[in-house]
Amino acid sequence: MSEPRDGVIRVAWRGADRFDVRIRRHVVRADRPHDVGGSDTGPTPAELFVGSVAAGIACCAERYLRQRQLPAGVGVTARYGLGVCPGRIDRIELSVDAPGLPDGLRASLLSVLEHCAVCTTLRVPPRVTFEVRQAVPEIPVTPG
Numbered sequence: 001m002s003e004p005r006d007g008v009i010r011v012a013w014r015g016a017d018r019f020d021v022r023i024r025r026h027v028v029r030a031d032r033p034h035d036v037g038g039s040d041t042g043p044t045p046a047e048l049f050v051g052s053v054a055a056g057i058a059c060c061a062e063r064y065l066r067q068r069q070l071p072a073g074v075g076v077t078a079r080y081g082l083g084v085c086p087g088r089i090d091r092i093e094l095s096v097d098a099p100g101l102p103d104g105l106r107a108s109l110l111s112v113l114e115h116c117a118v119c120t121t122l123r124v125p126p127r128v129t130f131e132v133r134q135a136v137p138e139i140p141v142t143p144g
Contacts, residue, residue: 007023007024009021009022009023010022011030014029016031016037016038016039017031017032017037017038017039018030018031018038018039018041018042019031021048028042028048029041029042030042030043030044030045030048031043031044032044046080046082046089049089050078050080050089050092051078052118053078053092053094053118053119053122054076054077054078054094055076055118056116056117056118056119057076057094057096057113057116057118057119058074058075058076058096059116060112060113060116061074061076061096061098061109061112061113062074064108064109064112064113065098065100065101068105070100070101070102070105071099071100073099073100074096074097074098075096075097076094076095076096076097077094077095077097078092078093078094078095079091079092079093079095080092080093092122094113096109096113
C-alpha cells in the first residue's frame with residue numbers, strides 16, 4: 001500500500017496549552033512543558049516536528065535495509081536547536097544507527113536519506129497558506 005498523496009490533519013484544543021492532533025485514525029497530544037506553563041501531557045509542536053523528521057529518516061533507512069535484505073533495527077537520534085530571530089528550529093542534526101550496514105553501502109544509504117520526503121520538504125519548502133474562520137460547532141450525527 002502506498003502513502004496517501006494528500007491528507008487532512010485536524011487539531012482540537014483540549015484546554016490550556018493542550019491540543020489533540022488527529023492524523024487519520026491516530027491522535028497525538030501536543031502540549032508545553034511545566035516550566036513554561038503547560039501541563040506536559042505531550043511533546044511540544046517543535047518536538048513533534050523534529051520527531052517527524054527523525055521518523056521519516058528512520059522509515060527511509062529501514063526500507064533501504066529491507067530492500068537489500070540487510071539486518072533491520074534502525075535507530076535515529078535527532079538533536080535540534082531553537083533560534084530566536086525569527087523564532088524557529090534553526091538546526092537539526094540526525095544520527096542514524098544501522099547495525100549490520102556494510103561500510104560499502106554507507107554513502108548509498110546517506111544519498112537515499114538526503115532524498116527522504118520529509119527532508120526534501122525542508123529543502124524545498126511547501127507553499128503554506130493561512131485562513132482564519134469563525135468556529136462552527138459540530139452537529140452530532142443521529143442515526144436515521
